[in-house]
Amino acid sequence: MATTPEGKIKRKIDKVLKAEGVWFFKPQAGPFGRSGVPDYILCVNGHLVGIEAKADASKKPTELQTQCMAKIEAAGGKCFIVYDDVTIAKVKAYVRRV
Numbered sequence: 001m002a003t004t005p006e007g008k009i010k011r012k013i014d015k016v017l018k019a020e021g022v023w024f025f026k027p028q029a030g031p032f033g034r035s036g037v038p039d040y041i042l043c044v045n046g047h048l049v050g051i052e053a054k055a056d057a058s059k060k061p062t063e064l065q066t067q068c069m070a071k072i073e074a075a076g077g078k079c080f081i082v083y084d085d086v087t088i089a090k091v092k093a094y095v096r097r098v
Contacts (some may be wrong), residue, residue, distance in 0.1 A: 005055035048077035086098030
């Protein structure tokens with residue numbers, strides 16, 4: 001079965017988070033999920049972190065995703081938009097620093 005470009009990014013994110021020992025979950029999408037919530041919710045040393053995965057830098061979060069990430073950050077959390085190895089490395093650096 002073919003993997004989508006976003007699916008490939010998500011596999012890399014999964015691998016990094018597991019290797020770093022980070023607790024995370026992926027909220028359900030679709031009719032039973034809440035619209036706009038990032039693809040990943042992490043708890044890193046007591047800090048809430050959201051990660052929105054995108055296939056590449058040209059793909060932007062929806063308005064609802066942008067609003068949700070802004071609310072997370074306003075509440076003291078941190079959010080990332082991840083689409084390549086460089087942005088994954090930023091998440092890894094944050095996880096190690098917190």
